Amino acid sequence: MKKLLVVTLLFLAYNSVGYSQTKNKKPNIILIFIDDMGWADLSSFGNTDAQTPNIDKIAREGISFEQFYVNSPICSPSRVAISTGTYPQRWNITSYLDNRKQNEVRDIANWLDPSAPMLARNLQQAGYSTGHFGKWHMGGQRDVTEAPPITAYGFDKSLTNFEGMGPKLLPMTKDETGKIGKIWENAEILGEGYIWMQRSEITTGFVDAALDFISKASEEDQPFYVNLWPDDVHSPYWPPFEEYGLAKEEGKRALYLAVLEAMDQQMGKLFEYIQSEEKLKENTLILFCSDNGPELGAGSAGDLKGYKTHLYDGGIRSSLIVWGPGFIDPSAAGSRNKESVFSAIDITPSLLAFTESPETSMTDGENVMQTILGKSKASRQAPIFYSRPPDRKNYYGLENLPDLAVREGEWKLLCDYDGGRPELYNMSRDRGETKNLADENPKIVKRLMDKVISWYAGMP
Template identity: 75%
Template sequence: MKRILYLFIICTSLYTGGCTRPENDPKPNVILIFIDDMGWADLSSFGNTDAQTPNIDRLASEGISFEQFYVNSPICSPSRVAISTGTYPQRWNITSYLARRELNQERGIANWLDPSAPMLARSLHQAGYATGHFGKWHMGGQRDVMNAPHISEYGFDESLTNFEGMGAKLLPLTKDENGDVGRIWEEAEILGEPYTWMQRSEITTGFIDAAMAFMGKASKEQKPFYVNIWPDDVHSPFWPPYEEYGLAKEEGKRGLYLAVLEAMDQQFGKLFKYIQSNDSLRDNTLIVFCSDNGPELGAGSAGALKGYKTHLYEGGIRSSLIVWGPGFMDEKVKGTRNKASVFSAIDVAPSLLAFTGTAAPENTITDGENMLKTMLGESDASRTSPIFYSRPPDRKSFYGFENLPDLAVREGAWKLLCDYDGGRPELYHIVNDPGETHNLADEHAERAKSMIQEVTSWYASMPASQVENQQMTQN
């Protein structure tokens, strides 16, 4: 306990940019867990009564849960770009999920993230961190995109991914209630070796085992580590352990999803026990846990929030964030819920750079803000700038929603959605109306006008907008 207090006292001003860490004080470790397609209300600590997630809930009971945290896209690839770079994914022309070349071209998006993007991992690697990525990548190297940069080119010492990335892979087999084995992707080997086939229901354990081995090696070498653990098991198709498959299948899509969710939580128990049972890791490791976007229709749940994955409504972009780090949090904030602070995934990179005492490279593009005090429970401040969004270009109508808004902005207590030209505005007092049921655009016309100007100007400044305008001209 004395060591924990010592760390907290001497490092408070470091984390806010004011002091230098003593040379003999070990730098903190960081684990970033990014779940795939998990809804805001899917954890039992966030209100799920249909399934239990006790291992993740324990993180919440020892850390801080945030109810107004946002990712920066309602779909996979751009959301991953945002949290990795601290920038809007529109800057890199990644506005929807990366797929085969022809489809990427049709939608006017890149085939992979530009390796020159300001990666959090690269900055930490240059600062002496051991850096590892374990899990889904989906920022380049998928389907027939076979010449994308290797994950190591983005600042990682080691990686193990799935079908959507370049480098060593775990590829999924399936097994139904009859014991029949199949594959999700028949030609998953096309992106090259090395790869290992294993049951999809066990792949998260495979990623966690590799991550723990990597962390153990870093600890032996007395190096701090930064590790991504990005599982994809709660992304469809849903394959829980085959012993549970038949019963879950009888409950339909939702039943399969919940079985996979609980199995994922069980697998994470192994990682959390590894960290929590080792004093040196427990006292000097920060875990950041959230989802990349909202749930698939009929699978996960966003509770009372409107919309799903691919939507700019709250259900598509609000994420259940948990920050755990007993060695860096005051006792009084452990197990608390922050319902007030508004910030987003682009704020994670600058916050973690501050946390580790790592300077960002000079002249680096950034859209995020340092929210470390909020993440550690020292403040309930929100980011000062608005959070801007554009919808995936191939999702104008989806999941039963027709003619969806193209743009969105969250600013303070307010949220506005509109089309590219500013038309059809929807204005919500999102604190009072998180379900987005009462459009106040007419009642607060001046506010709506101001926010329309902000979001349309922001989008016009993005490279993604220029590509889209060029496509529209050609068509």
């Protein structure tokens, strides 16, 4: 009996070790950032028109979060936020980065300031191998040829697409007749080190590069941080050749769904590898989400209002899945967290705490790691603030869109820069933002309006 008690106490002591350690090794991190995927596009989030079995499997073994927000409804600023833990407005990146002339017209930067705090850099300094595989879109695109390379932001290795500086995979196309084409052929001006391959296979190219990187880090017994940010499921939609012709006949959404299913299949290779290697399975945390809402007529945000570029939840709420059997609370495995509200800027401080790495010099985020691991239902304490992309006042058939938004607790306010035309929604009762309660709650409107206007005025 005494021996059994000792064994039991040792077991309990081992399993109470802090979440930053598994077998005394720093945890591996994989951040998967899908492009333009809607909140309801995964079959585990309600899509009945397409199946995503590989992603659904990690959802069954992990935690799905229903109230996770990215920090912009459009690509580049959303990527800045999750990379830095800060609002992208601080770096003057408030819309997607385009050619030099268009960036100047919209008064936005041509690339992210390399001095910005970076999750990857802090992890690199803490001894991690760091790799970025996929879309970058934070500098180096179109005719912006002198942007810093991705490795200047804290990455040891990178492989990107036509919107980043460094080695690239560039997209070729093949239509139903067998005709071959190229997308963004001028991307060759961004430097040497590119390979042209079929658009429908590029996710596999990024996955293979990430797996090679992970394998080498594992062999060297070194912790790794990997960004896997595919082009999928962004338009133009080029599913595998054998599916393209039929999907094209059925229309835009059919093309999109075919790309979505192909993306899931290609991602399956990564998941299978991590799950089959015991030391990786028990010491790797995967976070999976999208950079913003769906393109009109393609993906779906379910009953959420709005699309990509909108400050309504359809543009900024993302389906987050966290997988890591060695770290998440076993009782939370396979669960759905419908209560906790937090955002992409919270990922950086959370992961730095999780890995016991130095904090960044600046952050707008909060450490919500206990929530991410299913050990708490706490939400972010501070409000989440938004400003719309400057070139998207009218978009996707909606005119005179709100300029600002703030989510605090159960309330969400949208208004113009001067506070005009307020819209107030109770998100716990009306996540579809169907009933404007502004007239009934003037005090709440005033409080939230003052906060979001003050926040915006404080941005560069």
